[in-house]
Amino acid sequence: MKALSISLLLGASLALSATAASADQLADIKSRGTLVCGTLGTAEPFSFPEPQTREIQGYDVDFCKALAKSMGVKMELKLIAVAARVPELQQGRVDVVIANLGYTAERAEQIAFSNQYFASETKVAARKESGMTQVKELAGKRVSAVKGSSSEAGTRRAIPTATTVTFQDPSSAFLAMQQGKVDGFALSELSLIKFKAQSEATVPLVTLEPALFLEPWGVGMRKDEAALIKQVNTTLDAMEKSGEALQLFNKWMGASTPYKMQRGFKIEPIKG
Structure with a gap:
C-alpha cells in the first residue's frame, strides 16, 4: 500500500510538472x-x-x-x-x-x-466598366473574399444582401473579379493598391466607398x-x-x- 501511495504521489508530481512546463x-x-x-x-x-x-x-x-x-x-x-x-x-x-x-x-x-x-481599412474594388462607385451598389451582387478572413466576415456584415464567394488566397479572389465571375473584391486597402496597379493596363479598377471597416x-x-x-x-x-x-x-x-x-x-x- 505504501509503495502504491508513493507511486501515485510521484505520478501526480510529474503530471503537475508537465502541466507547469507546458503552461x-x-x-x-x-x-x-x-x-x-x-x-x-x-x-x-x-x-x-x-x-x-x-x-x-x-x-x-x-x-x-x-x-x-x-x-x-x-x-x-x-x-x-x-x-x-x-x-x-x-x-x-x-x-x-x-x-x-x-x-x-x-x-x-x-x-x-x-x-x-x-x-487596415478594408475596401471593395470593382471593374471600372461597371460604373459603380459606392459599396451599397453591390446589394444583390457577388463579392469575392479570402476564405476565413475578416474581409469575408466584414463583407457579409456590411453587405448582407450580397453573395460572398470565398477563395483560398487573394490572387484567386482578385482573378475572379477580373474575369467577371464576381462584381467586387474585398481586401485590405493596402493590398488593393497593388492589385489595382497590376490590373490598370488590362482591366481598370475602381475602389468603392466607403470602407467596409477599420481593422x-x-x-x-x-x-x-x-x-x-x-x-x-x-x-x-x-x-x-x-x-x-x-x-x-x-x-x-x-x-x-x-x-x-x-x-x-x-x-x-x-x-x-
Missing part, C-alpha cells in the same frame, strides 16, 4: 532556441517571396524577426493559410501568428491578441500564456518608442514604395 510557452521557446512564427507568404507587402531568392520577406516577417531577436532565439517561419491561422495556433503548430490577423470579438474568445502593430491587426497567441503575451507587447511597445516600427512601415509601405502611404496609427492596445 510557460515563453520558457519553452527559449529552451528550444526557436520561435515558430506562422505567416501567410502570399500577401505582399506583409509576407511574400523575394523574386530572385524566393525567400519570404515583408512587414509581418520583420516583426517575426524582431520578436525572435527580443527572445534571443532564431526565427522559423511556417506558411499557413488564412483559414488555418487560429487552428494552427490553438493546436500548437506555431508559437505566434503574424499573418494579417485582424481583431474580432469572435477571435478574441479563442486566442489572445497583442497590441496592434498595423491598422486593427495584432500578433495572435494562445490564451493563458501571460509571460509570452507580456514579452510580445513589451517588444512592440519598445519598437514604437525607438522608431523601429515606423521605419518598418516606411520600408514596406512608405513614400519610396509603390503604396506611398503615410502611417496613420501607432502601436497601442486594441480597443475591442
Whole structure:
C-alpha cells in the first residue's frame, strides 16, 4: 500500500510538472532556441517571396524577426493559410501568428491578441466598366473574399444582401473579379493598391466607398500564456518608442514604395 501511495504521489508530481512546463510557452521557446512564427507568404507587402531568392520577406516577417531577436532565439517561419491561422495556433503548430490577423470579438474568445502593430481599412474594388462607385451598389451582387478572413466576415456584415464567394488566397479572389465571375473584391486597402496597379493596363479598377471597416491587426497567441503575451507587447511597445516600427512601415509601405502611404496609427492596445 505504501509503495502504491508513493507511486501515485510521484505520478501526480510529474503530471503537475508537465502541466507547469507546458503552461510557460515563453520558457519553452527559449529552451528550444526557436520561435515558430506562422505567416501567410502570399500577401505582399506583409509576407511574400523575394523574386530572385524566393525567400519570404515583408512587414509581418520583420516583426517575426524582431520578436525572435527580443527572445534571443532564431526565427522559423511556417506558411499557413488564412483559414488555418487560429487552428494552427490553438493546436500548437506555431508559437505566434503574424499573418494579417485582424481583431474580432469572435477571435478574441479563442486566442489572445497583442497590441496592434498595423491598422487596415478594408475596401471593395470593382471593374471600372461597371460604373459603380459606392459599396451599397453591390446589394444583390457577388463579392469575392479570402476564405476565413475578416474581409469575408466584414463583407457579409456590411453587405448582407450580397453573395460572398470565398477563395483560398487573394490572387484567386482578385482573378475572379477580373474575369467577371464576381462584381467586387474585398481586401485590405493596402493590398488593393497593388492589385489595382497590376490590373490598370488590362482591366481598370475602381475602389468603392466607403470602407467596409477599420481593422486593427495584432500578433495572435494562445490564451493563458501571460509571460509570452507580456514579452510580445513589451517588444512592440519598445519598437514604437525607438522608431523601429515606423521605419518598418516606411520600408514596406512608405513614400519610396509603390503604396506611398503615410502611417496613420501607432502601436497601442486594441480597443475591442
